[in-house]
Amino acid sequence: MRIYDIIIKKRDGHELTSEEIGYFISAYTSGEVPDYQAASLLMAIFFQGMNHKETALLTQFMTDSGKKLDLGSLPGIKVDKHSTGGVGDGISLVLAPLVAACGVIVPMMSGRGLGHTGGTLDKLASIPNFRVELSNAEMLECLNKINVVMIGQSPELAPADRKLYALRDVTGTVESIPLIAASILSKKFAEGADALVLDIKTGNGAFMRDKKNAVKLGRTMIELGKRQRKRVVALVTDMNQPLGEMIGNSLEIEQAVTILQGKENPRTKSFIELTEKLGGLMLYLGGKAASPNAGQKLIAQARADKLGLETFRALVKMQGGDPRVCDAPQEVLPQAKYKESLVSPWKGWIMEMSALSAGKAALLLGAGRSTKESAIDLSAGIRLHKQVGDRVERGELIADFFSSTVAEFTYASAAFSAGLKIGKVRPRPRPLILDVLK
Amino acid sequence: MRIYDIIIKKRDGHELTSEEIGYFISAYTSGEVPDYQAASLLMAIFFQGMNHKETALLTQFMTDSGKKLDLGSLPGIKVDKHSTGGVGDGISLVLAPLVAACGVIVPMMSGRGLGHTGGTLDKLASIPNFRVELSNAEMLECLNKINVVMIGQSPELAPADRKLYALRDVTGTVESIPLIAASILSKKFAEGADALVLDIKTGNGAFMRDKKNAVKLGRTMIELGKRQRKRVVALVTDMNQPLGEMIGNSLEIEQAVTILQGKENPRTKSFIELTEKLGGLMLYLGGKAASPNAGQKLIAQARADKLGLETFRALVKMQGGDPRVCDAPQEVLPQAKYKESLVSPWKGWIMEMSALSAGKAALLLGAGRSTKESAIDLSAGIRLHKQVGDRVERGELIADFFSSTVAEFTYASAAFSAGLKIGKVRPRPRPLILDVLK
Numbered sequence: 001m002r003i004y005d006i007i008i009k010k011r012d013g014h015e016l017t018s019e020e021i022g023y024f025i026s027a028y029t030s031g032e033v034p035d036y037q038a039a040s041l042l043m044a045i046f047f048q049g050m051n052h053k054e055t056a057l058l059t060q061f062m063t064d065s066g067k068k069l070d071l072g073s074l075p076g077i078k079v080d081k082h083s084t085g086g087v088g089d090g091i092s093l094v095l096a097p098l099v100a101a102c103g104v105i106v107p108m109m110s111g112r113g114l115g116h117t118g119g120t121l122d123k124l125a126s127i128p129n130f131r132v133e134l135s136n137a138e139m140l141e142c143l144n145k146i147n148v149v150m151i152g153q154s155p156e157l158a159p160a161d162r163k164l165y166a167l168r169d170v171t172g173t174v175e176s177i178p179l180i181a182a183s184i185l186s187k188k189f190a191e192g193a194d195a196l197v198l199d200i201k202t203g204n205g206a207f208m209r210d211k212k213n214a215v216k217l218g219r220t221m222i223e224l225g226k227r228q229r230k231r232v233v234a235l236v237t238d239m240n241q242p243l244g245e246m247i248g249n250s251l252e253i254e255q256a257v258t259i260l261q262g263k264e265n266p267r268t269k270s271f272i273e274l275t276e277k278l279g280g281l282m283l284y285l286g287g288k289a290a291s292p293n294a295g296q297k298l299i300a301q302a303r304a305d306k307l308g309l310e311t312f313r314a315l316v317k318m319q320g321g322d323p324r325v326c327d328a329p330q331e332v333l334p335q336a337k338y339k340e341s342l343v344s345p346w347k348g349w350i351m352e353m354s355a356l357s358a359g360k361a362a363l364l365l366g367a368g369r370s371t372k373e374s375a376i377d378l379s380a381g382i383r384l385h386k387q388v389g390d391r392v393e394r395g396e397l398i399a400d401f402f403s404s405t406v407a408e409f410t411y412a413s414a415a416f417s418a419g420l421k422i423g424k425v426r427p428r429p430r431p432l433i434l435d436v437l438k
Numbered sequence: 439m440r441i442y443d444i445i446i447k448k449r450d451g452h453e454l455t456s457e458e459i460g461y462f463i464s465a466y467t468s469g470e471v472p473d474y475q476a477a478s479l480l481m482a483i484f485f486q487g488m489n490h491k492e493t494a495l496l497t498q499f500m501t502d503s504g505k506k507l508d509l510g511s512l513p514g515i516k517v518d519k520h521s522t523g524g525v526g527d528g529i530s531l532v533l534a535p536l537v538a539a540c541g542v543i544v545p546m547m548s549g550r551g552l553g554h555t556g557g558t559l560d561k562l563a564s565i566p567n568f569r570v571e572l573s574n575a576e577m578l579e580c581l582n583k584i585n586v587v588m589i590g591q592s593p594e595l596a597p598a599d600r601k602l603y604a605l606r607d608v609t610g611t612v613e614s615i616p617l618i619a620a621s622i623l624s625k626k627f628a629e630g631a632d633a634l635v636l637d638i639k640t641g642n643g644a645f646m647r648d649k650k651n652a653v654k655l656g657r658t659m660i661e662l663g664k665r666q667r668k669r670v671v672a673l674v675t676d677m678n679q680p681l682g683e684m685i686g687n688s689l690e691i692e693q694a695v696t697i698l699q700g701k702e703n704p705r706t707k708s709f710i711e712l713t714e715k716l717g718g719l720m721l722y723l724g725g726k727a728a729s730p731n732a733g734q735k736l737i738a739q740a741r742a743d744k745l746g747l748e749t750f751r752a753l754v755k756m757q758g759g760d761p762r763v764c765d766a767p768q769e770v771l772p773q774a775k776y777k778e779s780l781v782s783p784w785k786g787w788i789m790e791m792s793a794l795s796a797g798k799a800a801l802l803l804g805a806g807r808s809t810k811e812s813a814i815d816l817s818a819g820i821r822l823h824k825q826v827g828d829r830v831e832r833g834e835l836i837a838d839f840f841s842s843t844v845a846e847f848t849y850a851s852a853a854f855s856a857g858l859k860i861g862k863v864r865p866r867p868r869p870l871i872l873d874v875l876k
Binding site for chain 1: 442445446449472473474475476477478480481482484485605608609610611
């Protein structure tokens with residue numbers, strides 16, 4: 001079998017066989033197929049696509065390319081959640097403890113942030129001494145005792161994906177639905193999840209800008225799940241404005257704690273709504289609720305009863321962090337040296353607050369990585385005082401910017417303001433949850 | 439400037455600027471841009487194409503990527519010919535001496551054969567001691583004295599093309615009209631030709647199987663020539679059956695000598711016709727004939743007067759070969775150890791004689807290279823006794839196979855026969871020259 005023939009076959013629009021896809025994954029992972037041939041095949045896949053059968057095979061060979069976690073010793077259905085990434089999307093921090101508190105096992109493996117979207121791992125790393133790398137034994141102990149663990153992806157899981165993702169990232173082949181679907185699911189299948197709830201973001205702050213493609217990605221992953229006998233449900237949610245009140249690593253931990261403490265405000269309302277929706281689905285898939293709606297109510301109750309807060313406290317403790325973060329987050333988490341506020345230049349309604357612009361502003365403040373090697377300022381970020389649809393007076397506070405270098409405020413506020421539209425007409429309310437795919 | 443942005447821009451169907459194309463060529467040639475990013479850009483170009491402006495810029499940057507030959511010291515218009523490659527296409531061996539004998543300077547640089555198509559360099563190498571690598575001084579001396587030189591491409595000319603071609607060859611990105619056009623013309627512009635006659639082969643034995651694409655390639659190259667103020671004329675010619683009587687290296691030299699001696703037979707008739715057509719155009723572009731037709735007559739006369747033969751004799755001598763090849767080619771050229779004949783299994787007309795099948799058979803006999811590193815059996819090949827349209831009786835000779843290993847005859851005759859159709863109906867004559875593009 002020659003990789004050259006496989007490239008030509010896909011380039012010319014033909015379906016690849018199981019043998020061809022298997023050969024590509026194993027020979028690329030082993031280094032037998034060089035990067036330049038893999039890159040041209042990926043670009044051919046970008047243009048010609050892959051049908052469900054090919055994508056399922058690709059996912060399976062990627063799943064099988066490394067070790068797989070065996071969670072069979074744990075009773076019950078293991079359910080994970082994956083978001084395709086957005087600005088202010090710290091949902092997992094609240095969701096995982098709540099779902100675990102309701103009795104479903106959540107083996108959550110997350111990634112680091114890149115570009116204008118944050119990563120759950122970076123947020124957790126802002127809790128002093130929190131360890132995102134655990135041994136297998138430690139991980140199983142967490143899952144046994146508190147039903148949840150939040151760790152980084154082991155390099156031994158789905159190594160084909162790790163290598164392919166790095167190549168796609170530099171060769172312009174990220175935005176391909178079969179490649180995205182196989183990348184996400186190969187990791188989730190390798191980590192031992194039985195069911196999966198997906199939050200597919202769409203809008204200017206997401207990498208799927210177009211809703212149609214987001215739906216297509218969701219449907220593809222549901223189909224792939226079926227073929228592996230794993231239940232997959234996907235929400236398609238809006239990412240045209242930041243989610244919640246906070247953007248930044250320690251800021252989003254602070255927000256998560258506040259929400260787990262049972263508090264809420266107008267800016268965190270839709271964040272909580274989405275958490276409950278996702279949590280309800282996870283409890284339903286995990287067999288702990290008779291319907292997604294019933295699950296949603298259990299999640300809301302667990303939050304009101306502070307059960308999620310206690311699970312999060314236990315998780316922080318078991319993973320080496322300071323559990324006082326659950327009582328006085330600002331005392332435990334790194335705090336920014338400088339704060340600058342952005343006020344409204346005139347009165348009106350907030351018509352637009354671009355998630356992309358807000359994400360770029362947070363990146364400029366130091367909250368994210370421009371390249372894989374960049375260091376992060378964990379305390380940097382943005383607290384929003386307004387969101388789309390809010391009335392604002394001249395001089396009224398719109399956002400606070402936090403950074404450890406005062407020099408960045410000018411660029412960050414310019415980037416943020418570029419995505420801000422204040423108008424004379426009250427905008428129509430826009431839904432956060434656009435579609436539920438089953 | 440980042441290659442990543444250039445990949446995305448082309449992938450998404452936008453026109454690249456001069457700066458972007460220039461950056462790609464210089465950074466790839468210098469090694470700053472790695473193969474895997476170049477490969478994904480090439481595949482994006484394969485799918486999205488390039489307009490004439492982009493292709494002209496690509497050609498120019500590739501031409502300028504290395505040294506350029508300065509033929510300014512030689513008087514008159516320098517004219518070259520390029521064929522996209524076929525089976526039995528030894529036209530250059532006859533054409534270059536004839537055109538030179540008629541007073542036009544022909545600085546001919548050729549390549550080696552790969553796959554089922556032969557290369558002029560390999561054919562010349564079958565003349566004992568013939569040197570295809572000359573110093574600049576030797577080359578200029580040849581051009582000065584006899585108007586012609588036939589050499590290999592210097593690695594210093596258009597190094598970007600050399601590197602890109604090697605990458606395209608292994609990444610499935612050869613069959614792209616802008617990339618093919620830029621590759622051919624960058625070399626021809628760097629070698630100092632003022633005008634160019636192209637022979638674009640189409641059919642099962644050519645890499646442009648489809649006539650429409652062959653015409654498109656021709657029109658692209660004519661347009662690129664205009665933008666560089668170089669006159670380019672293109673013939674589109676049939677490559678569904680082998681050209682001429684001989685396929686193989688020393689066999690095609692023998693055929694060339696025979697034709698230059700003024701001889702012809704039914705199998706070499708269309709070979710000679712095409713030579714005269716191409717030569718007429720070259721004389722016209724070189725200012726030595728008032729029209730292509732007038733040029734054609736001059737070429738025919740030069741052949742009748744054996745002026746081409748004398749020029750070829752001088753060329754062989756100046757380039758170190760044995761000039762007796764012009765008198766007794768079989769005594770000078772390597773001769774195959776074994777000969778096997780293929781006869782017709784029944785009577786009828788030759789309906790098809792596939793160039794691809796004949797080329798593959800010649801490859802099996804040892805006449806070509808399967809990979810770049812393969813050695814060639816210079817004496818191996820095929821002599822055709824029939825061609826499409828000929829009447830054949832049962833048991834009548836169709837072809838002789840020559841090889842130094844008798845074991846190959848079975849495979850070779852099977853490959854050849856797979857492309858042979860003998861029918862009961864006389865096929866309509868098919869023209870060799872399908873189109874003339876100016």
